[in-house]
Amino acid sequence: MATSATSTRARVAATLKRRHRSEFLFRAFGLAAIALSLLALATLFIDIVWRARTAFVQTTITLEVFLDESIIDPEGKRDPAELRRSDTQTPIRAALRERFPEVTNQGQRRELYALLSGSAPFLLASRLVREPELIGQRIKVDLLASDDVDMLMKGHISRDLPPEQRQINDRQIGWVDAMVAAGEVRQPFNAGFFTRGDSRDPTTAGVLGAIVGSALTLLVTLALSFPLAIAAAVYLEEFAPDNRWTYLIEININNLAAVPSIVFGLLGLAVFLNFFGLPRSAPLVGGMVLSLMTLPVIIIAARAAIAAVPPSIREAAMGVGASPVQVVFHHVVPLALPGILTGTIIGMARALGETAPLLMIGMVAFIVDTPKGFTDAASVLPVQIFLWADSPERAFVERTAAATLVLLGFLVVMNATAVYLRRRFEVRY
Amino acid sequence: MNATFLFVVIVLLAAMGYWLGRARALAVAGGKGRVLHSLPSQHGALVALWAAVPAVIALLAWTLLVPEGQRAVNPWLRVALVVATAGAGLWLALQRVRARQRARNHVEAVIRLLLLLASAVAILTTVGIVLSLLFESLRFFALVPPHEFLLGLDWAPQTAIRADQIGQSGSFGAVPVFVGTLLIAFIAMAVATPVGLMAAIWMAEYAGERVRATVKPVLEILAGVPTVVYGFFAALTVASIVRRAGESIGLEVASESALAAGLVMGIMILPFVASISDDVIRAVPVSLRHGSMALGATHSETVRRVIVPAALPGIVGGVLLGVSRAIGETMIVVMAAGLSANLTANPFAAVTTVTVQIVGLLTGDQEFDSAKTLSAFALGLVLFFVTLALNVLALQIVRRYREAYD
Amino acid sequence: MRTMSVADRTRSGVIAEFPDAAAGTAAKPAAFETRELSVFYGKKQALKGINLDIDKGEVTALIGPSGCGKSTYIRCLNRMNDPIPGCRIEGKVLLDGMDVYAADIDPVELRARVGMVFQKPNPFPKSVWENVAYGPRIHGLAATRAELNDIVERSLQRAALFDEVKDRLQEPGTSLSGGQQQRLCIARALAVDPDVILMDEPCSALDPIATAKIEELIDELSGNYTIVIVTHSMQQAARVSDMTAFFHLGDLVETGPTDTIFTTPRDERTEGYITGRFG
Ligand SMILES: Nc1ncnc2c1ncn2[C@@H]1O[C@H](COP(=O)(O)OP(=O)(O)OP(=O)(O)O)[C@@H](O)[C@H]1O
Numbered sequence A: 001m002a003t004s005a006t007s008t009r010a011r012v013a014a015t016l017k018r019r020h021r022s023e024f025l026f027r028a029f030g031l032a033a034i035a036l037s038l039l040a041l042a043t044l045f046i047d048i049v050w051r052a053r054t055a056f057v058q059t060t061i062t063l064e065v066f067l068d069e070s071i072i073d074p075e076g077k078r079d080p081a082e083l084r085r086s087d088t089q090t091p092i093r094a095a096l097r098e099r100f101p102e103v104t105n106q107g108q109r110r111e112l113y114a115l116l117s118g119s120a121p122f123l124l125a126s127r128l129v130r131e132p133e134l135i136g137q138r139i140k141v142d143l144l145a146s147d148d149v150d151m152l153m154k155g156h157i158s159r160d161l162p163p164e165q166r167q168i169n170d171r172q173i174g175w176v177d178a179m180v181a182a183g184e185v186r187q188p189f190n191a192g193f194f195t196r197g198d199s200r201d202p203t204t205a206g207v208l209g210a211i212v213g214s215a216l217t218l219l220v221t222l223a224l225s226f227p228l229a230i231a232a233a234v235y236l237e238e239f240a241p242d243n244r245w246t247y248l249i250e251i252n253i254n255n256l257a258a259v260p261s262i263v264f265g266l267l268g269l270a271v272f273l274n275f276f277g278l279p280r281s282a283p284l285v286g287g288m289v290l291s292l293m294t295l296p297v298i299i300i301a302a303r304a305a306i307a308a309v310p311p312s313i314r315e316a317a318m319g320v321g322a323s324p325v326q327v328v329f330h331h332v333v334p335l336a337l338p339g340i341l342t343g344t345i346i347g348m349a350r351a352l353g354e355t356a357p358l359l360m361i362g363m364v365a366f367i368v369d370t371p372k373g374f375t376d377a378a379s380v381l382p383v384q385i386f387l388w389a390d391s392p393e394r395a396f397v398e399r400t401a402a403a404t405l406v407l408l409g410f411l412v413v414m415n416a417t418a419v420y421l422r423r424r425f426e427v428r429y
Numbered sequence B: 001m002n003a004t005f006l007f008v009v010i011v012l013l014a015a016m017g018y019w020l021g022r023a024r025a026l027a028v029a030g031g032k033g034r035v036l037h038s039l040p041s042q043h044g045a046l047v048a049l050w051a052a053v054p055a056v057i058a059l060l061a062w063t064l065l066v067p068e069g070q071r072a073v074n075p076w077l078r079v080a081l082v083v084a085t086a087g088a089g090l091w092l093a094l095q096r097v098r099a100r101q102r103a104r105n106h107v108e109a110v111i112r113l114l115l116l117l118a119s120a121v122a123i124l125t126t127v128g129i130v131l132s133l134l135f136e137s138l139r140f141f142a143l144v145p146p147h148e149f150l151l152g153l154d155w156a157p158q159t160a161i162r163a164d165q166i167g168q169s170g171s172f173g174a175v176p177v178f179v180g181t182l183l184i185a186f187i188a189m190a191v192a193t194p195v196g197l198m199a200a201i202w203m204a205e206y207a208g209e210r211v212r213a214t215v216k217p218v219l220e221i222l223a224g225v226p227t228v229v230y231g232f233f234a235a236l237t238v239a240s241i242v243r244r245a246g247e248s249i250g251l252e253v254a255s256e257s258a259l260a261a262g263l264v265m266g267i268m269i270l271p272f273v274a275s276i277s278d279d280v281i282r283a284v285p286v287s288l289r290h291g292s293m294a295l296g297a298t299h300s301e302t303v304r305r306v307i308v309p310a311a312l313p314g315i316v317g318g319v320l321l322g323v324s325r326a327i328g329e330t331m332i333v334v335m336a337a338g339l340s341a342n343l344t345a346n347p348f349a350a351v352t353t354v355t356v357q358i359v360g361l362l363t364g365d366q367e368f369d370s371a372k373t374l375s376a377f378a379l380g381l382v383l384f385f386v387t388l389a390l391n392v393l394a395l396q397i398v399r400r401y402r403e404a405y406d
Numbered sequence C: 001m002r003t004m005s006v007a008d009r010t011r012s013g014v015i016a017e018f019p020d021a022a023a024g025t026a027a028k029p030a031a032f033e034t035r036e037l038s039v040f041y042g043k044k045q046a047l048k049g050i051n052l053d054i055d056k057g058e059v060t061a062l063i064g065p066s067g068c069g070k071s072t073y074i075r076c077l078n079r080m081n082d083p084i085p086g087c088r089i090e091g092k093v094l095l096d097g098m099d100v101y102a103a104d105i106d107p108v109e110l111r112a113r114v115g116m117v118f119q120k121p122n123p124f125p126k127s128v129w130e131n132v133a134y135g136p137r138i139h140g141l142a143a144t145r146a147e148l149n150d151i152v153e154r155s156l157q158r159a160a161l162f163d164e165v166k167d168r169l170q171e172p173g174t175s176l177s178g179g180q181q182q183r184l185c186i187a188r189a190l191a192v193d194p195d196v197i198l199m200d201e202p203c204s205a206l207d208p209i210a211t212a213k214i215e216e217l218i219d220e221l222s223g224n225y226t227i228v229i230v231t232h233s234m235q236q237a238a239r240v241s242d243m244t245a246f247f248h249l250g251d252l253v254e255t256g257p258t259d260t261i262f263t264t265p266r267d268e269r270t271e272g273y274i275t276g277r278f279g
């Protein structure tokens, strides 16, 4: 025994160094895995914030424009509808020529005009609708620069590139530099990003339409899924008999929670659009599809919250003669409500970030106007991100990133609310 | 006279019924509440139900039974029908208000029925999914035989718009699409499984309580980022990093390489795998840990040889759920993977996936009877059943595992 | 109950008070010597300056009412307290004169020498064979498969289990009966060829027949191994042990040969506990 014990001890001792090294390595791998995950998260956020940083200012060019009444409002009626469509482009171009009188060649003039955004005349026209007294005057206006000038000013177009590889040529850069030197190029806050809808012109594209679309869609989702989820959860937790029908429902709910979201889109397309003939691209249909998706999530959360209400409360209520339905709606549901709300907010946050099913029901259409109702054609924030990410113009990159930040901002607020609710109302029975 | 307006009429009649029923019950009781079996409000609710439910049924019946052509003939007939039904129900119910009437029991039976119907929405959804996918797929399979779809090697739906090409050209062979899906899912899981599992092991076994309490929510943030954001990240940043890295070692890398999409998808699935693994590892009974430790095992020996094997069913279940997500994930691949179907296992090449094809086929202009659009539903059907099978299997494994330890 | 300050306790320490307990220590070589061992869980003190010697090759029973610190004490002997958060140890534990808590002691090596069997049988969810082979494998005790087979067989035989399971070596260890599982755990511990085996209420989850088998086994093993057993059964302590130590509220009240403790206890608390007046 003694000899064997000694040799055992020697053998164990011989392995120790190797084993402790592999212990160290294993631990290091674990730490590396965590570090890698956190690094991925950090890279993602830093990348997006970095790309979005320039989207919140917008390059403008200050020009002295003579708002010639004979061109803008030859009849002098100051009719807003007419003014909106009035020719403001001619005075603006005249101002550009005036600023650079040395440019006489037709082709070069076209290059000069290209310094300004194609939307600049429309913006000036809508200002004239608000301030018709300006007509006839000679005023300094800040006009939106073209996306190429904007990108140049923000450093996204490198001057070192060979001219044929950049959208803006040396002559144009020279003009821009001249105006910068004269203090005529400014970069104010890009308010239009938050107050305008989508546009094919990156300089005037904004997220307002998508935000409103998202809000309308989520309203429909909430209105449908919240009551249905509570009802279903109450039924399953409180009234359902233990039979195969109940089992079937439960299996269905669990499986639906894991069905790929695009399949819900196919359902919406086949049933809501093609069978029931509901309108395409509408928040109504989008909300319906998303509510089918979020229902299982909320039901599962609501069931957990209801199950957490201790039986003693039900017994107490029964004891004073309440019927089962009264027990549930007067006592159990109110106590479970914070948990249900938390689950609902998390479900809504998911629905807000959802894109794929909405592509199926036509919410990818290019929509300029802010939707006014549940059946208007609309887009939503994530789809807007998808559309802009697909656009070839360089200037859409920063806007895509900025829209992503807006979306993430909403998600942070929603999730923080859920966490707050959970902390605030966490009941310890 | 649209349905919405009729609905408002019904609601108003029901409200009136509630008020009348309640008043009537109060009158019957003569001010003494105890006489009544049920509360006055419950009598009111019962009368309201009697006004509303038959009317709604009548409205639905009218919409479903009366043929389209005859509806326009006399729109007022529908109004009359609905109002009459509601009125009759209201009046009948009002007559029956008695002290001993069990109004509460009737109202509650209706409430229970409504609750049951609400929970049946889940079944309805599943049935809707299966039926709509099946129906459109059958139409597709009438044009393209199933074996050609499932076994064909050439996928080029765009070329098949011409009628003379349908079904003969073999351009609906979905194998390259399936292979592309599996390739990207494989890359994703090759990232998510080891990193997620090691991260879970570190969190469950090595991290202190405080570190764990911060790292875990941070990983959950990763899980809550919308996939469109990952798609943007994949298409713009990761794709170019992968291309540059590949080219620097002399490889030819497509700009929409499977690798970039797979890597980002792996990052998306990672927290999911980590979270499930963390749960199952922590569910391994502490007695096993102590047993191993008391024999002189180091911590990592205990983890590798006792805890992970004991937790393996749960981990496998989590990985299967991850695979199901990877296969069903849409936005990352739509934005970062290609549209052209290449039958290849090269991660640097561009491949396409089932979900990319569905989106590609169904956005833009649609003619609803072409094989092109219908093929999207056939792909959807395959996607639904494959993910369903994975989910059922995974949940089964996880459940078995939970039962083994509690 | 009288409370004692730390200083009090040291002066009136049990060993000093009862000379022949100390004499017993001198006669036989001690496997473990614990000196002024105190254990704290956070602020709570679970052991209060324990001085106890465990004799080599004998069976020592630890008895005492629930919560008195028997498990805490036994866990100190192979440092199973290490991973418990907030657990702090003062004093000394010497194994063959070597300080178990010294900085250069590797707990892995220590636990290979000091095996442990737990209250509830805890076989790994692996085959019977794998369960027993686990320890020799991690410690590299067998160079060949044949050698490993040999160790497994020998350990199962020593644990008096081999005949019952020789045809089921590939079945999961969890499929055995409770008593068999516990003997499997003992075989698992024996397979790494320890000097000491610690058993924390090894029979409390077993029926009387299985308990009798384990007791028999302990009897056979004694002599070859130093065994420390925690038990709530006075009969068991009387049957299997050579020495007995009585713990009470974190104090070691009395220790000595089992016969003496059970026939002529010196402390009234010991007497009360043994005769069942409290506990
Ligand atoms: N992990 C721990 N954390 C905090 N306190 C503990 C811990 N383990 C034990 N204790 C406390 O230390 C004291 C001694 O516990 P111990 O488990 O050693 O008692 P015991 O004699 O083994 O009791 P039993 O006979 O019930 O097993 C008890 O008061 C117990 O509450």
Ligand SMILES: [Mg+2]
Pocket (backbone or CB within 6 Å): C070, C071, C072, C200
């Ligand atoms: Mg104990």
